[in-house]
Amino acid sequence: MARTVRAPLDEAAVRSLRAGERVVMTGTIYAARDAAHKRLVAAMKRGEELPLPLSGQVIYYVGPAPAKQGAVIGPAGPTTSGRMDPYTLPLLERGVAGLIGKGSRSEEVKQALVRHGAVYFGAVGGASALLARQIRRSRLLAYPDLLSEAIRELEVEDFPLFVINDCHGGDAYLAAREAYRSGAEGSQRSR
Amino acid sequence: MRTIDVRDVRQAVGELLRHSAHSLPEDYLEAMRTAGRQERSPTGQEVIELLLENAAYAEAETIPTCQDTGMAILFVEVGQDVHFSGGEIYAALQDATRDAYADLRKSVVSDPLLRVNSGDNTPALIHWEIVGGDGLRISTLQKGFGAELMSRVQMFPPAIGEEGVQQFVIDTVEKAGPNACPPLIVGVGIGGSLDTVGMAAKKALLRPIGSVSSEAHVARLEGDLLDALNGLGIGPQGLGGVVTALAVHVEVLATHIAALPIAVNLNCSAPRRATLEL
Numbered sequence: 001m002a003r004t005v006r007a008p009l010d011e012a013a014v015r016s017l018r019a020g021e022r023v024v025m026t027g028t029i030y031a032a033r034d035a036a037h038k039r040l041v042a043a044m045k046r047g048e049e050l051p052l053p054l055s056g057q058v059i060y061y062v063g064p065a066p067a068k069q070g071a072v073i074g075p076a077g078p079t080t081s082g083r084m085d086p087y088t089l090p091l092l093e094r095g096v097a098g099l100i101g102k103g104s105r106s107e108e109v110k111q112a113l114v115r116h117g118a119v120y121f122g123a124v125g126g127a128s129a130l131l132a133r134q135i136r137r138s139r140l141l142a143y144p145d146l147l148s149e150a151i152r153e154l155e156v157e158d159f160p161l162f163v164i165n166d167c168h169g170g171d172a173y174l175a176a177r178e179a180y181r182s183g184a185e186g187s188q189r190s191r
Numbered sequence: 192m193r194t195i196d197v198r199d200v201r202q203a204v205g206e207l208l209r210h211s212a213h214s215l216p217e218d219y220l221e222a223m224r225t226a227g228r229q230e231r232s233p234t235g236q237e238v239i240e241l242l243l244e245n246a247a248y249a250e251a252e253t254i255p256t257c258q259d260t261g262m263a264i265l266f267v268e269v270g271q272d273v274h275f276s277g278g279e280i281y282a283a284l285q286d287a288t289r290d291a292y293a294d295l296r297k298s299v300v301s302d303p304l305l306r307v308n309s310g311d312n313t314p315a316l317i318h319w320e321i322v323g324g325d326g327l328r329i330s331t332l333q334k335g336f337g338a339e340l341m342s343r344v345q346m347f348p349p350a351i352g353e354e355g356v357q358q359f360v361i362d363t364v365e366k367a368g369p370n371a372c373p374p375l376i377v378g379v380g381i382g383g384s385l386d387t388v389g390m391a392a393k394k395a396l397l398r399p400i401g402s403v404s405s406e407a408h409v410a411r412l413e414g415d416l417l418d419a420l421n422g423l424g425i426g427p428q429g430l431g432g433v434v435t436a437l438a439v440h441v442e443v444l445a446t447h448i449a450a451l452p453i454a455v456n457l458n459c460s461a462p463r464r465a466t467l468e469l
Contacts, residue, residue: 035306062258063258063259063296063298064258064296065254065255065257065258065260065295065296066294066295066296068252068253068254068294071254074254074255074258074296075249075254075255075256075257075258076258077257077258077259079258079259079337080337080340080370082370083340102337102369102370102372102428102429103337103368103369103370103371103429104368104369104370104429122369122428122429122430124238124241124242124428125257125337125372125428125459125460126242126245126256126257126372126459126460126461127241127242127244127245128245128255128256128257128258129245129248129249129252129254129255129256130241130244130245130248132254132258146308147297147308147310148258148296148297148298162234162430172430173368173369173429173430175431176232176234176424176426176429176430176431176432177368177423177424177425177426177429177431178424179232179424179431180231180232180235180424180425180426180431180432180433181422181423181424182422182423182424
């Protein structure tokens with residue numbers, strides 16, 4: 001059974017998470033993707049106040065589809081995280097403790113996760129309709145002109161995640177790939 | 192000569208795009224069920240089951256399977272004996288796209304540098320082909336760009352041979368890793384020129400999953416590539432496993448004596464693909 005992680009994340013939770021582990025997240029997280037990241041980092045450079053808190057917070061790389069009448073939010077699966085790599089270091093420096101997306105991170109980001117004590121989680125890309133069911137509340141927070149790329153505050157409950165890169169240097173994608181690469185399967189069957 | 196009212200085309204294509212945003216093709220679902228039985232990684236099996244559950248839930252609730260409802264790519268085959276009435280066919284297809292995306296995500300920017308959202312998911316990318324007869328056949332791909340971003344095209348010299356072709360396809364999928372949302376459908380174009388090789392790779396994604404090339408040497412290449420890709424270990428969602436790709440579809444084109452162009456177009460595990468005939 002996957003254990004529950006509360007968002008925002010405290011330091012003990014971050015330290016306890018290990019690459020490859022499956023968790024469910026409950027609490028408040030923030031939706032932001034490409035265009036919102038560009039604006040946030042530009043605002044930080046100018047020394048402006050930001051529309052969301054950063055310390056201990058979790059950012060989810062998502063641009064939801066429009067909500068059906070009466071629904072909290074439309075389908076809301078992860079987008080490719082690597083595109084946010086160029087904007088991620090300043091956010092980690094300001095205390096962001098968790099990132100949710102899909103796909104590989106740059107070496108620079110992985111090292112920064114270790115340095116700053118933060119975790120990168122993967123959600124299952126394409127399971128967007130099911131993931132949206134775990135979002136209980138959604139509030140538009142900033143940049144409405146960016147449409148699906150606006151920043152949203154999301155209340156999630158039992159949001160299913162895999163720990164991909166932990167704060168100890170563990171990398172679930174690399175470990176999994178090595179385990180199942182042709183010729184490397186003997187070690188896996190006993191798992 | 193047959194007359195087709197473009198307002199009927201608008202209606203039919205709009206409905207098709209709306210429907211396929213929440214309804215994945217049966218051949219894909221069947222391929223995933225088979226993949227679930229073949230996958231040896233428990234996590235990989237769970238991911239496949241989750242994606243199948245997501246597909247069923249999206250269909251039942253008529254909500255999109257994925258938040259990236261894509262950029263609409265339309266392949267239009269027009270019989271040379273067709274006459275369009277009631278307006279312009281190009282505008283009708285853009286209107287159909289606008290209609291369909293009223294309730295879907297607007298994922299298109301009008302200019303790649305200025306990056307301002309077009310607000311209605313237009314323009315659709317439209318490819319025309321004039322064929323014999325008086326039919327009208329329109330195939331659609333609502334292409335998610337997580338997988339599109341990891342796709343590649345390269346102009347090689349002939350000396351790289353079939354081995355070099357295979358290596359390029361394998362490298363592309365390996366670099367894509369978890370980013371393109373495996374299990375993937377891999378469209379490969381070989382030959383032609385810079386423009387047509389990419390189109391061949393994209394058209395390969397229109398084929399039913401697991402369909403085999405009618406040319407023996409190409410069919411063999413498809414099989415060899417599928418085995419090689421599934422030996423990479425990437426697995427469903429990159430979480431490890433033996434199902435990295437559901438299918439490899441290769442299309443070959445005549446080319447120049449000086450070149451061996453290759454394009455690899457990846458489709459994520461949410462192929463929004465449909466066809467209608469009027």
